[in-house]
Amino acid sequence: MSETPAISVRKVSKSFRLPHENHSGLKQKILSVGKGGKGYETQEVLKDISFDIQKGEFFGIVGRNGSGKSTLLKLLAGIYVPDAGEIKISGRLTPFIELGVGFNPELTGRENVFLNGALLGFSRQEMLDMYDEIVEFAELERFMDQKLKNYSSGMQVRLAFSIAIRADTNILVLDEVLAVGDESFQRKCIDVFEKYKASDRTIVLVTHSMATVEQFCDRAILLDDGMVKDVGDPRKIANEYLLLNTNSVKQEEDADEQQFMKSHGVQYEIVNADTSKPTRSFSHAATLSINIKWDSSEIHNIGVALIKNSGEYIYGPNTIADGIDVSESRRVSYKLKLDVREGTYKLLLAFFGQTAQERLYMLEKNLNIEVKNENQNWSGLVKLKHEWSK
Amino acid sequence: MKISNIVSRRNRILLRELVITDFKLRYQGSILGYLWSLLKPLLLFGILYIVFGEILRFGKGIPYYPVYLLMGVVLWNFFTEATRQGMTAIVSRGSLLRKINFPKYIVVFSATISALINLGLNIIVIGIFIVISGAEIQMEALILFPLVIIELYILSLAVAFFLAAANVKYRDVSHIWDVFIQAGFYATPIIYPISMVIERSEWVAKLMILNPIAQVIQDSRYLLTTSASQTLFSVYGTFTVYLIPLTVVAMLSIIASFYFKKRSKYFTEDL
Numbered sequence: 231m232s233e234t235p236a237i238s239v240r241k242v243s244k245s246f247r248l249p250h251e252n253h254s255g256l257k258q259k260i261l262s263v264g265k266g267g268k269g270y271e272t273q274e275v276l277k278d279i280s281f282d283i284q285k286g287e288f289f290g291i292v293g294r295n296g297s298g299k300s301t302l303l304k305l306l307a308g309i310y311v312p313d314a315g316e317i318k319i320s321g322r323l324t325p326f327i328e329l330g331v332g333f334n335p336e337l338t339g340r341e342n343v344f345l346n347g348a349l350l351g352f353s354r355q356e357m358l359d360m361y362d363e364i365v366e367f368a369e370l371e372r373f374m375d376q377k378l379k380n381y382s383s384g385m386q387v388r389l390a391f392s393i394a395i396r397a398d399t400n401i402l403v404l405d406e407v408l409a410v411g412d413e414s415f416q417r418k419c420i421d422v423f424e425k426y427k428a429s430d431r432t433i434v435l436v437t438h439s440m441a442t443v444e445q446f447c448d449r450a451i452l453l454d455d456g457m458v459k460d461v462g463d464p465r466k467i468a469n470e471y472l473l474l475n476t477n478s479v480k481q482e483e484d485a486d487e488q489q490f491m492k493s494h495g496v497q498y499e500i501v502n503a504d505t506s507k508p509t510r511s512f513s514h515a516a517t518l519s520i521n522i523k524w525d526s527s528e529i530h531n532i533g534v535a536l537i538k539n540s541g542e543y544i545y546g547p548n549t550i551a552d553g554i555d556v557s558e559s560r561r562v563s564y565k566l567k568l569d570v571r572e573g574t575y576k577l578l579l580a581f582f583g584q585t586a587q588e589r590l591y592m593l594e595k596n597l598n599i600e601v602k603n604e605n606q607n608w609s610g611l612v613k614l615k616h617e618w619s620k
Numbered sequence: 621m622k623i624s625n626i627v628s629r630r631n632r633i634l635l636r637e638l639v640i641t642d643f644k645l646r647y648q649g650s651i652l653g654y655l656w657s658l659l660k661p662l663l664l665f666g667i668l669y670i671v672f673g674e675i676l677r678f679g680k681g682i683p684y685y686p687v688y689l690l691m692g693v694v695l696w697n698f699f700t701e702a703t704r705q706g707m708t709a710i711v712s713r714g715s716l717l718r719k720i721n722f723p724k725y726i727v728v729f730s731a732t733i734s735a736l737i738n739l740g741l742n743i744i745v746i747g748i749f750i751v752i753s754g755a756e757i758q759m760e761a762l763i764l765f766p767l768v769i770i771e772l773y774i775l776s777l778a779v780a781f782f783l784a785a786a787n788v789k790y791r792d793v794s795h796i797w798d799v800f801i802q803a804g805f806y807a808t809p810i811i812y813p814i815s816m817v818i819e820r821s822e823w824v825a826k827l828m829i830l831n832p833i834a835q836v837i838q839d840s841r842y843l844l845t846t847s848a849s850q851t852l853f854s855v856y857g858t859f860t861v862y863l864i865p866l867t868v869v870a871m872l873s874i875i876a877s878f879y880f881k882k883r884s885k886y887f888t889e890d891l
């Protein structure tokens with residue numbers, strides 16, 4: 231680590247002035263002089279942020295909406311200047327906050343390629359050399375002399391993406407909005423991420439997808455309310471992020487759950503059955519395993535339910551119904567193959583007395599999980615066991 | 621705004637593409653296309669010539685009045701175009717500046733360069749007028765005319781930079797400037813000869829010609845139309861007085877570049 235970091239962020243703060251009403255006029259300026267009011271509020275978006283990104287690292291930036299991710303990204307890209315602190319970049323950095331920067335609907339596809347290329351730092355000659363490859367990759371050979379406004383949005387994204395992946399700078403800053411598109415496009419994005427990871431370039435990725443973080447990132451940073459919550463191992467960061475999301479929903483009821491868990495000696499952990507590592511992020515068709523133990527003679531029956539975040543109750547068996555007696559063992563392990571549609575899910579953990587009617591408590595906090603499915607080839611919520619014959 | 625940056629490879633590429641784009645988009649969808657950049661000043665000239673030359677007879681006693689008038693119209697038009705386009709450059713490219721970081725001055729620069737290209741085309745038309753009408757040309761024009769145009773360009777650039785930065789913060793600026801341009805058109809000896817002002821009040825004329833644009837227009841007329849044109853030299857009888865408009869241009873350039881540099885850091889937040 232003696233090498234100079236690719237990006238070094240030291241004690242960076244940034245705040246914005248939010249005008250109370252439209253202040254971009256002299257009238258407001260003149261009117262507010264008499265009142266002595268400031269006419270704006272200051273919002274601190276980033277507070278004293280410090281971290282380093284080493285050369286060749288694939289670095290993730292995660293955080294909830296409004297945590298300051300985008301501001302941090304724009305600071306790294308040099309679009310904003312920090313109010314305090316310092317950002318040092320060693321090497322050349324190309325930001326992709328949006329695809330097709332500078333694209334103009336009135337210009338032809340061809341003209342836009344050169345304009346966009348110039349914004350990425352390519353000369354006309356360099357663009358000429360790459361032109362055929364770009365067009366071929368975008369599969370738009372027949373459309374290059376048409377105006378961009380006649381392109382479908384998919385065609386525009388394809389063209390922009392084909393130019394973007396040519397960027398040859400050693401630091402790339404990517405916003406997750408890049409991965410918006412149909413499945414085949416997302417597939418292409420993932421392929422490019424993989425290619426980047428294999429090269430020795432430094433990649434900074436802002437994302438909401440914990441699966442992407444775990445799959446690609448060497449390290450990640452978790453921002454919360456403008457401050458660094460944690461930096462380090464992507465799996466740890468992903469778990470913290472999911473916890474953060476759950477906690478923020480209903481924190482007031484936590485005390486109640488804690489009380490129940492304490493009085494009944496309840497403990498549980500959610501792991502990936504294939505790796506035995508604790509996680510909240512699963513790839514499609516992975517097996518989730520939840521290990522529960524307790525220390526109370528009241529508990530005779532355990533139920534685990536899976537609910538999609540949009541509200542659909544997917545499945546919920548319990549031990550008694552399945553003919554398993556757990557009242558003596560006081561521990562149980564539940565394995566579930568996640569053959570479900572991609573998305574965020576919630577587990578419910580129910581503790582029953584002698585019968586399924588006598589529910590002692592249901593745990594529902596901190597039980598969010600995420601399922602990632604890059605190439606789902608079926609439709610619906612759940613993949614059911616099925617067979618074809620002829 | 622380091623000078624070395626202006627010529628850096630990446631910025632040169634960018635400047636070039638932005639100028640090309642501006643030019644392509646300007647007359648997008650019009651049948652006559654680029655021809656408009658010649659036709660517009662010519663048509664304006666035609667109207668002004670009929671009203672002020674033929675009806676009001678402002679050009680009485682001025683040799684080659686059509687060329688004289690065209691010269692004034694073209695140079696003023698350049699100033700208007702360069703400052704207007706430069707002023708709105710940052711605001712109109714706002715979405716671009718918020719997505720990618722590159723030196724902000726390039727945007728303003730590229731807007732004034734399209735105006736400069738138009739000026740070049742218009743000067744060719746003036747050249748044709750000069751040849752047809754047989755107007756009087758001074759030999760020094762070969763060196764002095766380019767210098768005068770450079771002075772005008774630097775002035776326009778300085779004003780454009782100042783307005784561009786101010787317009788980001790206060791959008792009123794563009795409206796104020798429209799009025800200012802209109803007033804400036806009449807306060808500058810473009811349609812009427814400065815000699816008409818001298819007849820009425822000499823000190824007003826002396827004051828008017830200190831305006832750098834008036835100085836540039838009168839010098840250009842002297843060099844390329846008729847030696848009967850009044851210049852700063854002929855009004856004051858000394859060359860030292862040229863220091864005044866030149867100082868004005870220099871001061872404006874310094875103020876504008878400092879102001880632009882200071883404000884440009886916050887463009888992306890204020891836009």
